[in-house]
Amino acid sequence: MTGINSTRVAIVTGAGQGIGRAIAHRLARDGFRLALADVSGNAKALDGVVTEVGKFGTKAISLPCDVRKKEDVDGLVAETAKELGQVNVMVANAGIAPTDSFMDIEPKFFDNLYEVNVRGVLFSYQAAARQMIAQGGGGKLIAACSVSGIGVGIHQTAYCSSKFAVRAINQGAALELGKYGITANVYCPGPVLTDMWKKIDDDFVTLDGKNSGGRTKELADLSPLGRCAEPEDIAKLVGFLAGPDSDFVNGQAMQCNGGAWLS
Numbered sequence: 001m002t003g004i005n006s007t008r009v010a011i012v013t014g015a016g017q018g019i020g021r022a023i024a025h026r027l028a029r030d031g032f033r034l035a036l037a038d039v040s041g042n043a044k045a046l047d048g049v050v051t052e053v054g055k056f057g058t059k060a061i062s063l064p065c066d067v068r069k070k071e072d073v074d075g076l077v078a079e080t081a082k083e084l085g086q087v088n089v090m091v092a093n094a095g096i097a098p099t100d101s102f103m104d105i106e107p108k109f110f111d112n113l114y115e116v117n118v119r120g121v122l123f124s125y126q127a128a129a130r131q132m133i134a135q136g137g138g139g140k141l142i143a144a145c146s147v148s149g150i151g152v153g154i155h156q157t158a159y160c161s162s163k164f165a166v167r168a169i170n171q172g173a174a175l176e177l178g179k180y181g182i183t184a185n186v187y188c189p190g191p192v193l194t195d196m197w198k199k200i201d202d203d204f205v206t207l208d209g210k211n212s213g214g215r216t217k218e219l220a221d222l223s224p225l226g227r228c229a230e231p232e233d234i235a236k237l238v239g240f241l242a243g244p245d246s247d248f249v250n251g252q253a254m255q256c257n258g259g260a261w262l263s
């Protein structure tokens with residue numbers, strides 16, 4: 001494998017399906033060697049993605065990792081450095097998006113959401129940055145945020161607050177790690193047609209009395225492009241953020257929403 005990224009190594013969490021899977025495909029096509037991680041319950045799907053990206057001629061390994069656990073994330077980075085020699089890019093993509101009704105948000109629900117979406121990104125950034133600093137030569141930290149990290153949508157108060165927190169963690173990382181040549185940026189999709197979104201659409205039937213597919217159509221109609229995103233739309237943005245063309249992009253929250261929300 002040759003190309004601008006051919007000596008570089010990227011980690012993608014939550015890579016067994018959805019946006020993470022599309023990012024793995026994109027980064028493999030761009031020449032990265034890959035460490036793909038997911039919870040052990042998704043190991044079969046993750047191994048499938050490793051096989052799929054093999055067709056691009058790059059080396060990929062799969063590693064179990066629950067991003068709620070700091071020791072898992074530290075182990076993921078250590079194992080990647082051992083097996084692939086270095087870590088140049090961390091894509092902290094893993095996340096969950098349960099819907100809620102504001103008055104019914106319970107402590108356990110809230111804490112689990114923060115464990116995955118917020119602690120997961122913090123641990124992923126810290127572990128990767130530690131390795132990047134030890135290596136020298138900088139690196140790129142990238143995380144899944146959302147348009148929900150910029151403005152709050154109905155029935156997603158807890159989720160949105162977790163994505164606001166992701167944006168804050170990203171900005172803090174950008175401020176403190178720039179001196180090591182490390183940049184930090186988040187991608188902010190609108191609705192993306194994955195299992196996660198399908199479940200959200202289903203929940204709106206119960207929560208808001210919509211027809212099945214109703215929430216999806218409502219948001220597709222908001223975009224001048226008239227559709228929701230496919231995972232590959234988001235992977236293209238992540239390909240930019242992971243590659244050399246984004247070297248002076250830092251601390252940003254980049255929306256990929258088809259023009260549905262303009263600011």
Ligand SMILES: NC(=O)c1ccc[n+]([C@@H]2O[C@H](COP(=O)([O-])OP(=O)(O)OC[C@H]3O[C@@H](n4cnc5c(N)ncnc54)[C@H](O)[C@@H]3O)[C@@H](O)[C@H]2O)c1
Nearest residue numbers: 014016018019039066067094095144146189191192194196
């Ligand atoms: N789908 C959307 O509409 C949308 C919009 C904006 C942002 N996002 C964000 O993009 C990311 C990916 O979303 P998706 O749509 O592909 O979701 P998805 O549910 O299809 O995939 C999420 C992946 O994360 C993994 N995961 C969940 N908990 C984990 C944990 N504790 N440790 C490790 N892995 C874990 C899952 O096993 C799965 O492989 C998420 O962070 C999500 O919040 C999604």
